[in-house]
Amino acid sequence: MDFTKLKAALAMLGKAELGAPLVIVMILSMLILPLPAFVLDLFFTFNIAFSLIILLVVVYTLKPLEFASFPTVILLATILRLALNVASTRVVLIEGHKGGDAAGKVIEAFGAFVIGGNFAVGLVVFAILVIINFMVVTKGAGRIAEVGARFTLDAMPGKQMAIDADLNAGLLTQDQARERRAEVATEADFYGSMDGASKFVRGDAIAGIIILFVNMIGGLAIGVLQHDLSFAEAGKIYVLLSIGDGLVAQIPSLLLSVASALVVTKVGSTGENIGQQVTAQLFANPKALTVSAAVVGALGIIPGMPNLVFILLASVLGGAAYLIEKRHKDAELVTIDYPQELTQNLLAPETKELGWDDVMPVDVVGLEVGYRLIPLVDKNQGGQLMVRIKGVRKKLSQELGFLIPSVHIRDNLDLSPTAYKISLMGVAVGEAEIMPDMEMAINPGRVFGTLKGKECKDPAFGLDAVWIEPNQKDHAQTLGYTVVDPGTVVATHLSHLLQAHAHELFGYEEANKVLDNLAKSAPKLVEDLVPKTLPLGVVVKVLQNLLQEHVPIRDMRTIVETLAEYGLRSQDPDILTSAVRAGLGRLIIHEISGMQDELPVITLDHELEQLLHKSLQTAGESGVGIEPGLAEQMHTSLQESMQKMEMEGQTAVLLVSSYIRPWLSRFVRHSIPGLHVLAYNEIPADRQIKVVSTVGRRT
Numbered sequence: 001m002d003f004t005k006l007k008a009a010l011a012m013l014g015k016a017e018l019g020a021p022l023v024i025v026m027i028l029s030m031l032i033l034p035l036p037a038f039v040l041d042l043f044f045t046f047n048i049a050f051s052l053i054i055l056l057v058v059v060y061t062l063k064p065l066e067f068a069s070f071p072t073v074i075l076l077a078t079i080l081r082l083a084l085n086v087a088s089t090r091v092v093l094i095e096g097h098k099g100g101d102a103a104g105k106v107i108e109a110f111g112a113f114v115i116g117g118n119f120a121v122g123l124v125v126f127a128i129l130v131i132i133n134f135m136v137v138t139k140g141a142g143r144i145a146e147v148g149a150r151f152t153l154d155a156m157p158g159k160q161m162a163i164d165a166d167l168n169a170g171l172l173t174q175d176q177a178r179e180r181r182a183e184v185a186t187e188a189d190f191y192g193s194m195d196g197a198s199k200f201v202r203g204d205a206i207a208g209i210i211i212l213f214v215n216m217i218g219g220l221a222i223g224v225l226q227h228d229l230s231f232a233e234a235g236k237i238y239v240l241l242s243i244g245d246g247l248v249a250q251i252p253s254l255l256l257s258v259a260s261a262l263v264v265t266k267v268g269s270t271g272e273n274i275g276q277q278v279t280a281q282l283f284a285n286p287k288a289l290t291v292s293a294a295v296v297g298a299l300g301i302i303p304g305m306p307n308l309v310f311i312l313l314a315s316v317l318g319g320a321a322y323l324i325e326k327r328h329k330d331a332e333l334v335t336i337d338y339p340q341e342l343t344q345n346l347l348a349p350e351t352k353e354l355g356w357d358d359v360m361p362v363d364v365v366g367l368e369v370g371y372r373l374i375p376l377v378d379k380n381q382g383g384q385l386m387v388r389i390k391g392v393r394k395k396l397s398q399e400l401g402f403l404i405p406s407v408h409i410r411d412n413l414d415l416s417p418t419a420y421k422i423s424l425m426g427v428a429v430g431e432a433e434i435m436p437d438m439e440m441a442i443n444p445g446r447v448f449g450t451l452k453g454k455e456c457k458d459p460a461f462g463l464d465a466v467w468i469e470p471n472q473k474d475h476a477q478t479l480g481y482t483v484v485d486p487g488t489v490v491a492t493h494l495s496h497l498l499q500a501h502a503h504e505l506f507g508y509e510e511a512n513k514v515l516d517n518l519a520k521s522a523p524k525l526v527e528d529l530v531p532k533t534l535p536l537g538v539v540v541k542v543l544q545n546l547l548q549e550h551v552p553i554r555d556m557r558t559i560v561e562t563l564a565e566y567g568l569r570s571q572d573p574d575i576l577t578s579a580v581r582a583g584l585g586r587l588i589i590h591e592i593s594g595m596q597d598e599l600p601v602i603t604l605d606h607e608l609e610q611l612l613h614k615s616l617q618t619a620g621e622s623g624v625g626i627e628p629g630l631a632e633q634m635h636t637s638l639q640e641s642m643q644k645m646e647m648e649g650q651t652a653v654l655l656v657s658s659y660i661r662p663w664l665s666r667f668v669r670h671s672i673p674g675l676h677v678l679a680y681n682e683i684p685a686d687r688q689i690k691v692v693s694t695v696g697r698r699t
């Protein structure tokens with residue numbers, strides 16, 4: 001006999017994807033087939049255990065998304081319970097006249113033992129359970145789920161912008177940002193599903209009431225009319241069985257309702273489960289326990305009150321308050337060890353003669369913080385700023401093409417307690433004040449309301465912002481604000497300054513490193529360039545020019561090949577820079593417009609371009625021969641054209657001849673920072689140009 005097919009079938013039974021179909025088949029069986037009393041007991045017991053497992057999983061879950069399948073589980077548990085109601089109803093009505101255990105031991109136990117065999121007590125208990133489940137737990141959970149779904153959906157744009165801000169600041173990689181975006185989308189889907197799932201639980205509670213009365217009326221009719229029982233005997237049997245059946249169903253329903261309520265009422269994702277979170281927050285302040293102990297103790301000494309119970313409870317509360325207060329005092333006595341880097345400015349006693357070792361070199365990149373910002377950089381206090389700065393350096397190094405120097409962090413008692421200062425080569429290039437215990441809500445340009453807090457400016461880009469309390473974060477994101485923590489504010493500011501001053505960070509040492517890296521794959525190319533064709537100083541100046549104009553130097557092979565070709569004709573760094581830019585044209589255009597085939601540009605009128613050409617030939621690259629009025633008029637026209645392009649969602653590009661491009665680039669670099677100045681020979685052959693405006697002498 002061939003057992004191959006049998007083995008394959010048995011192997012499939014062990015696969016996880018068959019679990020849902022088997023559950024559906026089981027539910028259909030309960031709806032259609034009559035079940036023996038023992039099987040019914042087994043299913044009822046499983047239903048209670050299943051509901052308890054769900055409740056405990058929710059209690060020990062750190063954040064709702066860890067149990068993202070919860071809405072589906074609610075649906076399956078509800079259908080399972082309703083199927084059990086159908087199966088138990090069939091058994092009660094068919095076999096009920098034979099005795100209390102005809103429908104199974106579980107229903108009999110709930111009908112006889114739990115309510116003492118008194119159907120009046122059973123009805124009251126059942127009614128109380130239904131009221132608790134339907135009017136309190138289910139109704140409240142449904143309302144919270146509905147509001148949570150709406151707020152989560154409204155907050156999605158703000159959360160997405162916050163992820164983009166972290167990505168641009170180098171705090172996240174592309175993969176991490178993709179995961180965060182997926183998590184935001186999953187969170188919105190989860191709360192939307194919970195809003196619908198709460199309706200299942202609510203409908204289940206209503207169905208329980210209806211099923212109870214249908215069972216009671218049907219049982220009485222069957223007992224009296226079909227089995228010739230007296231009304232009292234039929235009531236004693238069928239009413240008790242119906243109440244027992246209802247209680248067996250309502251208890252798991254109540255557990256599931258509580259689990260649903262716990263999921264939607266859990267606030268935040270602090271890395272603690274519900275029990276830890278409630279315990280930490282409820283008993284964090286010993287004053288509450290002390291006052292409660294005093295009130296309970298005062299009630300305990302009143303004559304006629306149960307003195308022993310009240311005084312015992314007051315003693316327990318007072319003891320708990322004492323222990324918590326003692327723990328807090330012990331924690332305050334712990335000495336905080338700050339990182340060695342943060343205490344280097346403390347003067348040590350002089351133990352030897354001064355020497356050249358005492359002359360400390362300036363830090364290439366430095367970050368000084370006030371004493372209240374020390375926790376941001378202290379890992380022992382949970383500070384993440386040093387990790388974020390490392391992420392900024394890694395991102396910029398990959399984008400620019402050379403290793404960004406380490407950031408030397410130290411405290412500075414001369415600064416304001418909440419201030420920080422960023423320096424390059426020992427000279428401050430940026431400083432700001434932040435609120436370490438608050439979060440910054442940045443207005444990206446379009447928001448739908450105002451926030452209460454301290455108004456400020458984003459130190460990196462100068463955008464309007466407000467310092468808000470952490471508990472306002474979700475509300476701020478709902479209004480369209482981008483909310484970032486203080487560490488992200490500092491890291492973003494540092495990233496912006498490092499990008500703007502990248503050419504100052506690049507020197508001879510960095511040039512040697514990038515050439516050495518290229519020499520590993522193209523040794524002959526590097527050997528022929530330096531020093532045979534060009535001195536290292538000229539190469540450094542060309543690379544600095546590229547970085548100053550925000551052109552990455554990642555493609556060192558193309559740069560070196562171009563320098564090797566044009567270095568035989570000229571050693572002028574500006575001429576060589578223009579040649580290299582032409583060689584990197586595809587990279588430059590990709591950085592500006594991505595994969596778009598058409599490039600919208602601004603051009604100069606032919607007459608104006610010829611005038612600038614002649615002026616530069618006469619006065620040199622300084623451009624001092626250009627009439628001031630013409631320069632001001634051209635500046636205004638360029639700014640207006642750029643603003644028009646930006647309003648249409650286009651990147652502003654000025655396209656001119658290669659001869660006047662360097663001067664125009666310097667002309668607009670600081671006054672019109674968002675305008676890219678390109679030469680005609682930098683446009684790849686496969687890109688189309690679309691002239692959107694022309695600037696002339698009398699524009």
